Amino acid sequence: MRAGGTGDDTARAGLDGTPSATSTATRQLPSGGAGRTTTPRGYTRPTAVTQPLKGMVVVLDPGHNLGNAHHTTEINRLVDIGNGRKACDTTGTATNAGYPEASYTLDVSHRVRALLQARGAKVVLTYDGDRSYGPCVDERARIGNAAHADAAISIHADGGPATGSGFHVIAPKSLHAGIADTRAIAAPSYRLATTLRGAFAAATKEHYADYLAGGTGLTVRSDLGGLNLSTVPKVFIECGNMRNAHDAGELTDPAWRQRAAQGIADGLTAFLEHAT
Numbered sequence: 001m002r003a004g005g006t007g008d009d010t011a012r013a014g015l016d017g018t019p020s021a022t023s024t025a026t027r028q029l030p031s032g033g034a035g036r037t038t039t040p041r042g043y044t045r046p047t048a049v050t051q052p053l054k055g056m057v058v059v060l061d062p063g064h065n066l067g068n069a070h071h072t073t074e075i076n077r078l079v080d081i082g083n084g085r086k087a088c089d090t091t092g093t094a095t096n097a098g099y100p101e102a103s104y105t106l107d108v109s110h111r112v113r114a115l116l117q118a119r120g121a122k123v124v125l126t127y128d129g130d131r132s133y134g135p136c137v138d139e140r141a142r143i144g145n146a147a148h149a150d151a152a153i154s155i156h157a158d159g160g161p162a163t164g165s166g167f168h169v170i171a172p173k174s175l176h177a178g179i180a181d182t183r184a185i186a187a188p189s190y191r192l193a194t195t196l197r198g199a200f201a202a203a204t205k206e207h208y209a210d211y212l213a214g215g216t217g218l219t220v221r222s223d224l225g226g227l228n229l230s231t232v233p234k235v236f237i238e239c240g241n242m243r244n245a246h247d248a249g250e251l252t253d254p255a256w257r258q259r260a261a262q263g264i265a266d267g268l269t270a271f272l273e274h275a276t
Helices: 066-070 101-118 137-146 183-204 245-251 254-275
Strands: 031-033 057-062 078-080 085-087 122-125 151-158 168-172 218-221 234-241
Touching: 057 101, 057 137, 066 101, 078 137, 101 122, 101 151, 101 254, 151 183, 151 254, 168 183, 183 218, 183 234, 183 254, 234 245, 245 254
Parallel strands: 057 122, 057 151, 151 234, 168 218
Antiparallel strands: 078 085, 168 234
């Protein structure tokens, strides 16, 4: 999301340990021979899908909005991001062929929502294609706070150099400046970031962004209002580089977007299961 997105300077940090994605195994009944199956004594055949996230609240924040380009005055309005002021929102980036970041983020958010709801979570979207522009970055944070989310994630795609590819996750820096106080969420957000990084890599087989210093697939930043103003564990994920031909091919492929959604859902699930 470099073009009008989360670009600018970064402070970077990374960990090598990445918890594996959580999966639910279905018990297979032993064969009874000749095409028959037998039910072991005392075994009760399951009647419902396991819901490991029952009672949990997750907020998904689809980056940008297709209508932003038609509301430049509104999205250029400066809002408080906790330690300074920044534009309400941006238009986001796009592939060279014109596929918009905002289309990607909303599509993947819908896919993630379906996966998380099947696992029992209550899922709140900061917007669902139902607004002409925005929300502003400060409102995106407030929506997560008001929902008392157990975890929140902003879904994006980057607009980096055409020669660079890969994904990365952004965690909030521990701050106590201006109205930003992320000290309580910095550590759990970092755990969420590392867990998500591992799950996304496992699901997509994608590598860490090779155009960022360090190559850890994880950065820590203090210039994003969506993180600075959050009172719940929250991260951003840049799922790939829309300006890179290889990444653009993946980001525009519905099958790959489903794998991306799987990685995000698995990362959130693993984080939430270990947070309780």
